[in-house]
Amino acid sequence: xxxxxxxxxxxxxxxxxxxxxxxxxxxxxxxxxxxxxxxxxxxxxxxxxxxxxxxxxxxxxxxxxxxxxxxxxxxxxxxxxxxxxxxxxxxxxxxxxxxxxxxxxx
Numbered sequence: 001x002x003x004x005x006x007x008x009x010x011x012x013x014x015x016x017x018x019x020x021x022x023x024x025x026x027x028x029x030x031x032x033x034x035x036x037x038x039x040x041x042x043x044x045x046x047x048x049x050x051x052x053x054x055x056x057x058x059x060x061x062x063x064x065x066x067x068x069x070x071x072x073x074x075x076x077x078x079x080x081x082x083x084x085x086x087x088x089x090x091x092x093x094x095x096x097x098x099x100x101x102x103x104x105x106x
Contacts, residue, residue, distance in 0.1 A: 002081035003106045004051045004059070008044035010089075011037040012098035015063050015074070021097070022064040024071055027051045029058070037099075056080050061092045061099060074099060081105060 004027065014021045020036040032049045051057060056078050062071035075092025082105075089100040 001052050001054060002084065004049075004053060004057050004079055004103060005106060006032070006047060006049040006059075006101060006103045008042055008047055008102045009033075009037070010042040010100045010102075011039055012100060013096075014039050015097035022071075023074075023099070024062040024064055025049070025101070026060040026062065027057060028053070029060075034064070053081065059090060059101070059103075061090070061101060063097075075101075079103070079105065 006025065009023065011021065014037065020038040023035060023037055025033040033047055035043055037043065059077045059079055060073060061075040062073050064071040074097060075090060077090045084105050086104045089102045092099040
């Protein structure tokens with residue numbers, strides 16, 4: 001069995017014009033983390049999320065518009081169990097935002 005370990009999330013460019021983005025991370029459809037990020041912010045120590053899985057796991061990054069926890073999808077990825085180790089960051093990017101999520105698979 002593999003284990004997904006999300007280690008940090010960096011906001012390169014935020015979506016909201018005036019406020020910080022309310023970011024939500026879901027893993028396999030289940031809530032994993034939520035917090036506010038502005039341009040240049042990085043969450044690392046408070047984002048030590050782990051999830052055991054067999055073949056693959058779905059990771060979703062959302063922005064909660066107006067506090068709605070279902071939010072707008074910014075990025076959606078399938079992470080495979082193999083190969084294990086550090087991976088390139090998952091990048092959610094559009095003309096209005098850019099986020100980088102760092103993780104590894106054990």
